[in-house]
Amino acid sequence: MFKKVLIANRGEIALRIIRACKELGVSTVAVYSEPDIHSLHVQLADEAICIGPAAGSESYLRIDRIISAAEIADVDAIHPGYGFLAENSHFAEICASANIAFIGPSPESIRLMGDKNSARECAKNAGVPISPGSDGIVPDEKQAIKVARKIGYPVMIKAVAGGGGRGMRMAHNEDSLVQGFHSARMEADKAFGNPDVYIEKLIVNPHHIEFQVFGDKHGKIVHLGERDCSLQRRNQKILEECPSPLMTEDLRKRMGEASIRLCETVGYYNAGTIEYLVDDDLNFYFMEMNTRIQVEHPVTEEVYGVDLVKQQIQVAAGEHLSDHVLNAKPRFHSIECRINAEDPEKNFMPCPGKIEAYYAPGGRGLRIDSHAYAGYPIPPNYDSMISKMIATASTREAAIARMSRALGEYQVVGIKTTIPLHQVIMQNADFRKGKYHTGFLEHFLKDGVPVMKD
């Protein structure tokens, strides 16, 4: 087992990783940007090293400073969390050359599956269904029109280096295709430094269902079921649940097997998530793979009774997948609500600022993964998620009731949060029936303001 781990991240996931390390008896080193000096992960780590000013590009994305910090603190391994450098194969390679273990998959896996286009190729080769689409990168407008005509509208133009819902454009006809093609390329170039896009058939009102996979360095790969992440706003997940309300035993078996097959073809190890789109007829199509731990990992942990972050560290240290991961069976239902520092009444405008008073709910089956505390000044420079509420109960109805109860208790004073939005969702009849898809939220958000339904 490692003696010391550096956490190359911030916020709630940095806290999550530090907790897992402490439980494993591993020393922790936090790296932080100047405004993050007030952050909880800096407080709880054994050591902390400032690596730059506020801007992510000058701090959490500075590979050189992070590696320098790792060297002066003499760490054995780096956990990249999610976002930032988590899916940067170059960073994983530099760690390897500096003799520091990268807590994640191999650089080749990251590179292969990180590029959406090559990932689709891998899926095809592994016999995993993919949605009809272009044969690789679409180089120009003329090709875009040709591909779209072949697969039929509506289509989705997607950046190969994209993520977090950016670099994507829908097109229902040729005009919007041409416009979307160029604007997607521009957005992708700005956000990811790579303008290349591919085109795939747009599945109407799809369900976003992802599978948690886990491999060790000894060739063993398992899946730990699915998460339904269909509730999204502007392609950003806001709520996830495990299991999916529309999953059947048979579908889970087929999707699970496909996921493992894909991992085996690329020799994948450590944590990963394979994202699929599922239509109303329960046909599933490979969308992309995330070669890291995900934000919504807690719902899988609660239902399958596993600690995925601890397992990540253990696998990176060379251990075999633990017995209880290998024998994990799903039990109970778990829902996660992402709480953002945003004003739901002002079109979800971000509101950083100081949390004046803070009371987090508790009680049976309620888990809070958050770096918030009373007096914490939320910096404006990073994403707006401040807390994850995870409610687990014996049935989906009980989990919804539990989440409603907890949302009512949660006090975050001094800033606006999306707690009211989640309260409305919990009361919504369609959500309670488990009938929702990725377009659902936009429907009842009129002008960005949640409309209370009786």
Add this chain to the structure above:
Amino acid sequence: MARNTKISKKAATAPSKPSVKKKISPVKAKGPIREKNADFQEIRTLIELLKKNDLAVLEFEQGDFRIILKTPAGASGGATVIQGHSSPAAPTPPAPQTSVASIEKEPSTEQTKGNFKEITSPMVGTFYAAPSPESPAFVEVGTSVNAETVVCIVEAMKVMNEIKAEISGKIVEVVAESGQPVQFGQVLFRVS
């Protein structure tokens, strides 16, 4: 808690009942009963107490007489609080236990900081005052520097990076210790 180096040491040095939570607590010094009028000598003693113990705020109460003395750091609320320096513009990063030993000296010199400019580290690495173990230091107290003067080396990943002063003046203090790790923003030198 492992990070006790970050907790303010200032309030703790004066005799008082520290108040709660994260703010610097004013020191309440209760003197013997005196006449009602304030004694000028008394106030001078309080000022000495403030300076000697490196306090940010000192509150003295005796009968009807009450005085609060604040240093510039205490007045601006910039005194060390539990998370470290409260001003984001010029943070004094907390000292991790083993890596960056020189940070621990900084709280005591905060009071004098206002008079001097600082040369801070633009990178993470190991500080070296001289180009090699046999050579003399790049600069020392009293050396005049300008923007282009190389003041030290910060070594990162086996690359020796020459750090320029970027400001002009005279070195009044060599804050960083040769051979010790430094982090981004860490004070290396004080310059007048």
